[in-house]
Amino acid sequence: MTERATAPTTPLRARAEVDLAALRANVRTLRARASGAAVMAVVKSDAYGHGAVPCARAAVEAGATWLGTATPEEAFALRAAGLDGRVMCWLWTPGGPWREAIDAGLDLGVSGMWALREIVEAARGARAPARVQLKADTGLGRNGCQPGEDWAALVAEALRAEADGLVRVTGLWSHFACADEPGHPSIAAQLTLFREMVAYAEGRGVRPEVRHIANSPATLTLPESHFDLVRTGIAVYGISPSPEVGSSAELGLRPVMTLSASVALVKHVPGGHGVGYGHHYVTPGATTLGLVPVGYADGIPRHASGTGPVLVDGKWRTVAGRVAMDQFVVDLGGDEPEAGTRAVLFGPGEGGEPTAEDWAQAAGTIAYEIVTRIGTRVPRVHVNEAPAG
Template sequence: MNERAAQGTAALRARAEIDLAAVRANVRTLRGLAPGAELMAVLKADGYGHGAVPCARAAVAAGATWLGTATPEEALALRATAGLPDDVRIMCWLWTPGGPWREAIDAGLDVSASGMWALDEVTRAARGADRPARVQLKADTGLGRGGCQPGEDWSALVAAARRAEAEGLLRVTGLWSHFACADEPGHPSITAQLTRFREMTAYAERQGVRPEVRHIANSPATLTLPGSHYDLVRPGVAMYGLSPSPELGTPADFGLRPVMTLSASLALVKHVPGGHGVGYGHRYTTPGATTLGLVPLGYADGIPRHASSSGPVLVDGKWRTVAGRIAMDQFVVDLGGDEPAPGTEAVLFGPGDRGEPTAEDWAQAAGTIGYEIVTRIGSRVPRVYTDA
């Protein structure tokens, strides 16, 4: 048996290359689709796995005036480390009781309230602050997750917010909601949610609420539903150059470019005979004499185990397929007798310019969505920022 081991360093094991020029171009494209609205660059989950701080700076440079995160901790970290202009607003929406309300107020963050408990907590925190809290009221228009129910609950939340405004404790800076099925063209819930949002915002405004922004448009709505753009659009995955769903179109259809390219260096290339089992459980057996390549990435790095025996990889100009199970730190591809040198680049996904697979190809292989493919790439994989 002939085998060759790679001599590279640990730093070359794998890399996620992040193209900040693509981030800026995508933001400019999305702004062009919603010319009458401001743009919030959504940076939750460390910028969908791309790195929140560099992507925030790139997005702001391209015209984003708002940044959005899920957790207050994410938002506080952005405010502290990103070095952004003071007039860039940062909003966070996923709160639980006992959260860092006072810290958020002091940092000038916009916080979200979906129910009375949240409004009560932020109001109490604002009593000892030097500035009023910036609060956005979230309406549940049909998604059934966060957000205040229409009717009596919404009326009570709006009334309590107005009382706190009158005391100078907070300012209602936004009214907002989130779509359930905007990535499914023609779904009846889209029209129903827009109608409900219009009704709930109109009620709040009749009660004296004067929001800076009203917003409901996520990535698919930004791309395909101009009637949903209101004052602000909130693209997330589209900013990173991925399509929200294949049914809507490819990134290229919308003028978007994927930002992340994930690659690794082959750690081993070896000859094996036919009938040779590969990986745990021998879920793959070589059909004949061949060569195998060892890719030093695994599910501990975020490579989905569900893509075992199906995930695509570009090696030496050819598409290969994961042979057998993806393990914690590595997987194997059948090279079909070819003998690329150890250290040869294996590209799991990227924009597709060089014929490599895309994140959507991996999503199809794993039975998931492109969002999950990029966000799950772990911290063992260094991010390398470029300005292509």
């Protein structure tokens, strides 16, 4: 993926401008909401499409003391870029690069016995014990160890490996299923079970550095879930976890990414003119059409055909017809902006432009997907790279 610290000198077909000052402000807001717990900035999936290394650096500058990744490759990229603080990685498959992860000083999420045993084997002869964090499945039903006998066995095995000097149990953790739906009965049930599973492990001798279950929505709405560490993902990038939790502005967050493109063509067409594949849009009368040179190959959701909003020349327009692989059309209603005029698909909304949440509603999805799916053909242009003052 192309990453730039400053704006390029030549025009771009499209650009995703990433405001690192906004990201730092979001991290500071989350730290203030974290009830004294440490903050992990989750930078998986290329920092939700924003550029992992620049965003990770900015988050650390703003006080995040942990970074979170899904895959080991993501974590190794942070280390290669010189980020040497605490990095946790939690999505593993059998035969994973355990020894490399141990030598890189990563904290390794462990959800089952097979993973712990592979880690122990890889730790033999390593420079230091493997740092492992045991994950409890408290109700999400994805990764994580089931309560009861499975949890007891995993805790016992981890303690034996710790006694042998091969691992250090640095954390106990879990993940909410419905924290983005305040008041959902599963939230209290998961929190109760997490406390019980933590108490069991600690009662057997586990002494974790951190206990954590709170994601972005729980960080913002559920202080009793904060424990020692909160894992903040989408909120770092200024996007609300869900409308039920509140808008970005209501939560004191500012969206970090602004996606725009240069209008490639403006032309007059008569009424009754079909637009795009399948002619799902036909002009109701004589009008002007503008060609926006991004499409589903760039991550623009095809499900937003006919509904996706775009700000062109100070006015909201709507995708006319289907989103194609490389382009889509907007009906300009007779207006004649010049070719090269900036079309803003989404941004913070402060200049009247749509937001990622507007696109999520248009496509029937969530804002997480809108920003994360923006493809590698769209350069990330990082601005405000240096902290102020």
